[in-house]
Amino acid sequence: xxxxxxxxxxxxxxxxxxxSLAANRCFKFRLNVKDVNEEEYFAPGHRGxxxxxxxxxxxxxLKVAGKNVIVTHATGCxxxxxxxxxxxxxxxxxxxxxxxxxxxxxxxxxxxxxxxGKKDRVKVIAFGGDGGTVDIGFQALSGALERGHxxxxxxxxxxAYMNTGIQRSGSTPYGASTTTSPPGKESFGNKxxxxxxxHIVAAHGIPYVATASVAFPLDYMEKVKKxxxxxxxxxxxxxxxxxxxxxxxSEKSIEVARLAVDSGMWxxxxxxxxxxxxxxxxxxxxxxxxxxxxxxxxxxLTEEHIDVLQRYVDERWAEVFGEx
Amino acid sequence: xxxxxxxxxxxxxxxxxxAIAAGCRFFAGYPITPSTEVAEWLAQRLPKVGGVFIQxxxxxxxxxxxxxxRWAGVKAMTATSxxxxxxxxxxxxFAAMTETPIVIVNVQRxxxxxxxxxxxxxxxxxxxxxxxxxxxxxxxxSPNSVQEMFDLTVEAFNLSERYRVxxxxxxxxxxxxxxxxxxxxxxxxxxxAPLSKKGARYYFKPDPKTLVPxxxxxxxxxxxxxxxxxxxxxxxxATNDAKVHARLVRRLVEKIEKNADKIIKVEEHHLxxxxxxxxxxxxxxxxxxAAVRELRKRGIKAGLLRLVTLxxxxxxxxxxxxxxxxxVVLEMNLGQILREVQRCAKRDVHFLPKIGGELxxxxxxxxxxxxxx
Numbered sequence: 001x002x003x004x005x006x007x008x009x010x011x012x013x014x015x016x017x018x019x020s021l022a023a024n025r026c027f028k029f030r031l032n033v034k035d036v037n038e039e040e041y042f043a044p045g046h047r048g049x050x051x052x053x054x055x056x057x058x059x060x061x062l063k064v065a066g067k068n069v070i071v072t073h074a075t076g077c078x079x080x081x082x083x084x085x086x087x088x089x090x091x092x093x094x095x096x097x098x099x100x101x102x103x104x105x106x107x108x109x110x111x112x113x114x115x116x117g118k119k120d121r122v123k124v125i126a127f128g129g130d131g132g133t134v135d136i137g138f139q140a141l142s143g144a145l146e147r148g149h150x151x152x153x154x155x156x157x158x159x160a161y162m163n164t165g166i167q168r169s170g171s172t173p174y175g176a177s178t179t180t181s182p183p184g185k186e187s188f189g190n191k192x193x194x195x196x197x198x199h200i201v202a203a204h205g206i207p208y209v210a211t212a213s214v215a216f217p218l219d220y221m222e223k224v225k226k227x228x229x230x231x232x233x234x235x236x237x238x239x240x241x242x243x244x245x246x247x248x249x250s251e252k253s254i255e256v257a258r259l260a261v262d263s264g265m266w267x268x269x270x271x272x273x274x275x276x277x278x279x280x281x282x283x284x285x286x287x288x289x290x291x292x293x294x295x296x297x298x299x300x301l302t303e304e305h306i307d308v309l310q311r312y313v314d315e316r317w318a319e320v321f322g323e324x
Numbered sequence: 325x326x327x328x329x330x331x332x333x334x335x336x337x338x339x340x341x342x343a344i345a346a347g348c349r350f351f352a353g354y355p356i357t358p359s360t361e362v363a364e365w366l367a368q369r370l371p372k373v374g375g376v377f378i379q380x381x382x383x384x385x386x387x388x389x390x391x392x393x394r395w396a397g398v399k400a401m402t403a404t405s406x407x408x409x410x411x412x413x414x415x416x417x418f419a420a421m422t423e424t425p426i427v428i429v430n431v432q433r434x435x436x437x438x439x440x441x442x443x444x445x446x447x448x449x450x451x452x453x454x455x456x457x458x459x460x461x462x463x464x465x466s467p468n469s470v471q472e473m474f475d476l477t478v479e480a481f482n483l484s485e486r487y488r489v490x491x492x493x494x495x496x497x498x499x500x501x502x503x504x505x506x507x508x509x510x511x512x513x514x515x516x517a518p519l520s521k522k523g524a525r526y527y528f529k530p531d532p533k534t535l536v537p538x539x540x541x542x543x544x545x546x547x548x549x550x551x552x553x554x555x556x557x558x559x560x561x562a563t564n565d566a567k568v569h570a571r572l573v574r575r576l577v578e579k580i581e582k583n584a585d586k587i588i589k590v591e592e593h594h595l596x597x598x599x600x601x602x603x604x605x606x607x608x609x610x611x612x613x614a615a616v617r618e619l620r621k622r623g624i625k626a627g628l629l630r631l632v633t634l635x636x637x638x639x640x641x642x643x644x645x646x647x648x649x650x651x652v653v654l655e656m657n658l659g660q661i662l663r664e665v666q667r668c669a670k671r672d673v674h675f676l677p678k679i680g681g682e683l684x685x686x687x688x689x690x691x692x693x694x695x696x697x
Contacts (some may be wrong), residue, residue, distance in 0.1 A: 075438060098407060098437065100382060136354070136382035164355035167363070178381045178605075179364040180355070187369035224449055 011223040012310035013060065013111040016042045029220050037063040046089035047081040051250030053240030053257055054078050054129075054156040056214040061154055061236075064224040067092060069123045070109055074102035074132030077155060077163045077242070102126045103153055104140040110149045123228050130171035131161045134197045139282040145204040145233045152227045152234045155197065166245045173265070174312065175305050178245075193312060201235045202271045208234035210279075212268035214241070215257035219279055225272060239266045247296020256294050263291040264313040267320055281321055288313050325373050331677060333438075336361035336403075337497045339429055340369065340508055342477030343401050345512045346430035348427070349375035350400040356409060357441040359431035362403035366479055370617045382409035385414040386506040390426050395550060397541035399481060399516070403429035407438060409448055409455075416490055418552045420576060423488035423537065424519055425660035427480045429499035430492060433677040433682050444497035445682025446606055446656040450663075452636050458575050461580035463587060464492040464634040466605040469503035473604030476632070482515040482585060488536050488537055496656065498607035498683060526557040535579035588601045591630035594620065598627025600607055600693055601645050604654040604667055605631040608684050612654055617691035626693060636659065642668035652676060652693060654684055 012202035041062035048055040055177050058078055062069070071094045073079050079096045083087040097105045113119045113261060126144075128137050149243060160178050161167040168178040172190045177183050181190040202209040207230040212220035220238055227234035241253045260266040261280065265288060268280040269303040288310045292298035301309075326345035326475055333488070334342070351370060353363035361685065363379070370377040375398075380386040390400035403690035404412065409430050420427055434440030435447045462484050467476045471697045484586050485625045495584040497543070520538035522525060529662045530537045535578055537557075540546035554569045561569040580587070592644035593613055604612040609630040629645065631638070645651065646669035653675050666673050676692045678684050 096438070102413075133357075139382065161355045164357050164360050165364075167355040167360065172382065179360075180367040180377070182368050184368070 031218050031225065033204050033218065036221065037066065039063070039067070041065070041067060041069075042082070042089045043089045045087070045089055047084045048077075049243050049250070051243045051248075052081075053214045053242065053253050055081070055156055057156045057220070057240045058082070058110075058127070058239045059155070060217055060221050060247055061224050063090065063169060064221050065092075065123055065125060065228060066123055069125055070113075071095070072097060072102050072109060072126045072141050073123070074126075074128035074137055075099035075163070076129035076132050078127060078129065080163055092221040097130055100136040101140045102128045102132060102137055103144040103151075104149045105132040106153070106312075107144045107147060107149045110151045114150075117133050120152065124149075125228075126151060126153045127156055128153070129161075129163070130159060130168040130197075133157075134170040134195045138232070138284075142199070142204065144199060148206075150232055152224070152236065154224070155192060155235070155237045156240050157197075157237060158240050159194070159240070162242045162245040171197065174309055175301050177300060178297070189297075189300065189304055190304070198235070198237045198271070199236075202274075205274070206232075206233040206235065207231065208270070208272055210236045211238055211266070211268055212238040213257050213261050213266060213268060214238060215254045215261060216268060216280060223279075226270070226272075237278060245297070247299070248294060254296060256291070259291045259294065262286045263288050264317040265291055267277040267316065269320070278320060285317065289313070294306070326508065327444060331506050331508060331689060333470055333506050334361060334499060335467075335495065336431065338470045338508075339363045339403070339477045339493065339500075340365040341470070341508065342474040343427070344373055345373070345474070345508070345514075346368060346399065346481035347399045347514050347516065348401045348481060349373070350397045350398045351375070351377050351402065351403050352380050352386045352393070352447045354404070355378075356383075356405045356408045356545060358500050359403045359405045359408075359429065359435055361428060361500075362431070372484070374585040375612060383411040384415065387412040387428065389420070391419055391422075391424050394424050394426055394541050397544065399425075399485070401427040401429065401477075401481075401648065402562040405431050405433045405441075405449050406435045406448055409451065409515035412456045412623065413451075414641040416451050416462070417458060417492070419455065419457075419461060419490040420462060420547055421529065421552050422550050423576070425481075425484040425539070426490050427477070427484055428490060428492050429477070430494055430499075432496040433493065434679070438642065439450040440681050442484075442497065442657060444607060444683065445679060445681065446496055446660070447679075448495070449494060449657065449660040450677075452494055455570065459577060462490055462635060464494050465589075466494050466631060467499050468535070468606055468630070469610045470502055471506045472632075474506060474508060474524065478512050478514070483512070483664050485515050485517040486536070486688060487534075487583065487587070488517055488539065489580060494606070494613060496606050497510060511626050514579050519544075528555065528559050529538045530579070535575050541692035566695040576647045580636050584639075587633060587636055588638045588641075589632040590638055590641065591628075591632060592629040593630065594625075595629065597625055597629040598649050600627070600652060600696065601649045602626060602628045602652050602654060602689065602693070603631070603661070604628065605610070605634060605661065606656070608654050608678075610658055611684045611686050612689060615693070618686055619693055622690070622694070631661070637664045637668070637689050644672055645669075645672070648672065650696060652696070654678075654689060656683070
């Protein structure tokens with residue numbers, strides 16, 4: 001599936017405003033900083049690292065969802081750091097299930113709410129990390145999407161199994177060093193490219209799929225808002241740095257996340273009812289090397305492997321934004 | 325190939341080196357505390373010894389991959405902990421049914437469910453024996469030191485190959501994460517399941533003495549048919565034939581039970597004149613040995629039976645001990661091996677469980693035994 005930057009002007013927003021999607025003028029979902037909910041449903045005091053990108057994703061998503069939400073959560077960093085004994089960071093009903101079935105449990109919760117006639121009043125969000133989504137939780141997610149449950153799945157993607165101490169996942173980028181893709185004589189790091197999960201999800205034909213980044217909080221929140229409003233399954237894949245896992249300083253977290261987008265390593269788009277739209281185009285395309293250089297996990301890469309990555313990014317960039 | 329000499333190693337790393345020493349050249353795994361270091365170590369080490377490490381998408385994938393690898397002719401292992409062990413159960417039954425020699429390391433943590441990821445327990449013992457559906461038998465070993473994480477991993481491979489059975493190394497978080505001095509030999513004795521003649525019609529026909537059939541390997545001229553369905557001695561499905569099913573499943577159990585005396589290993593400490601016999605395995609057995617020494621100082625004739633092999637269970641030995649001594653079972657669960665001991669002892673068995681992630685202290689054991697008097 002191809003992401004296209006230009007949407008014909010006749011594609012109108014299907015919501016009340018009816019504005020053209022091409023110009024991104026749909027006001028229903030436009031957010032302004034002053035509109036953002038001041039309430040915190042993901043409480044401070046959790047045990048996330050300083051500079052943790054994923055906790056930002058949790059916190060902002062709940063700000064959009066408000067208090068009438070039930071959260072299901074796969075095993076992972078966010079589950080562990082948000083529920084340190086004897087406390088919890090969750091100010092909404094929350095259930096942590098086994099690693100592989102956040103989406104399946106969310107299916108059950110959603111179906112039960114439907115049976116009780118409460119579906120209109122309560123939203124369901126399923127959270128999973130990249131391992132819990134693209135690897136072990138893939139089957140449960142695919143099933144839930146195919147059955148069409150009305151819920152939002154948010155994958156916070158820090159590009160490896162950080163909870164167990166940085167092992168590669170299907171979402172780890174090419175060349176990255178992890179404990180199970182160690183660089184050395186026999187290896188240059190992770191041999192595979194990142195699994196294109198948003199498009200795999202979109203292939204289920206669900207109403208709404210989006211990619212986001214914690215460096216673009218309003219864009220992310222708008223997407224969560226839209227995801228919550230559609231009927232049927234919606235999926236938001238949010239790119240979120242892990243300071244120890246990526247080998248970056250705490251204060252560089254957002255800078256790195258922004259550079260991922262500005263270099264084309266991560267592209268922000270949404271696919272609404274099958275129509276793709278890029279939501280942010282970097283004004284200047286930064287070289288991938290600049291992004292890699294900021295992180296220890298790529299430090300070992302030789303020019304040859306950096307070129308491979310740059311070519312990979314260039315191809316996707318050309319596909320999405322056209323040659324420039 | 326494997327590291328040799330005197331070393332100071334973590335238990336999980338000793339286990340990984342044991343696998344390399346035993347001839348394991350394939351590892352498929354999935355990160356899970358407290359076993360991840362086995363995978364991490366082998367991710368670095370296997371490519372250097374001509375082996376392959378792959379990280380799978382989950383534990384179902386991990387055990388399936390090692391089954392596939394063994395049938396392709398490579399000795400293979402996976403390592404996990406409670407939740408991952410639960411996911412593996414269906415294919416453990418498959419490996420037992422298809423007589424696939426594989427090694428599964430379970431570095432146990434507190435359960436049920438996610439439980440206590442960083443704490444030790446022995447809660448998966450009965451799951452190792454009976455976790456998959458249907459009747460079958462397996463071999464399970466229980467290391468109590470970093471040295472044994474190496475030695476028993478080698479032993480697990482040899483047993484799994486000799487009896488063509490999935491074999492478990494039932495470690496716990498303590499031995500997995502502990503660092504100790506180990507002496508790794510240059511050479512270890514290894515065994516590989518012998519291959520049958522090519523073109524034979526009855527690939528699954530057992531040796532009449534050991535009840536174990538010879539092995540075949542994909543891609544070397546054996547057109548062997550491997551199935552989890554009930555199969556006859558050709559390997560072909562015979563699902564509606566009561567006799568075939570009974571013969572097959574009985575043999576799967578009997579090949580372990582009839583060879584039990586050859587498989588079982590225990591450690592006996594001060595048992596000759598013991599009036600109270602402590603029964604322990606894994607990390608607890610080290611506390612128990614300290615307790616036995618202290619009890620002896622205090623004039624109580626205590627002894628320790630340490631189970632190195634958990635399954636097959638040393639039934640005869642237990643029955644013999646039960647006739648002349650009080651039995652005290654020490655476990656980091658609410659009573660699993662206890663049931664096995666009760667079954668064999670046919671008398672009251674004293675029990676001191678401890679769960680929550682802390683090891684029994686020798687003092688607790690001494691106090692408990694003294695109170696029995």
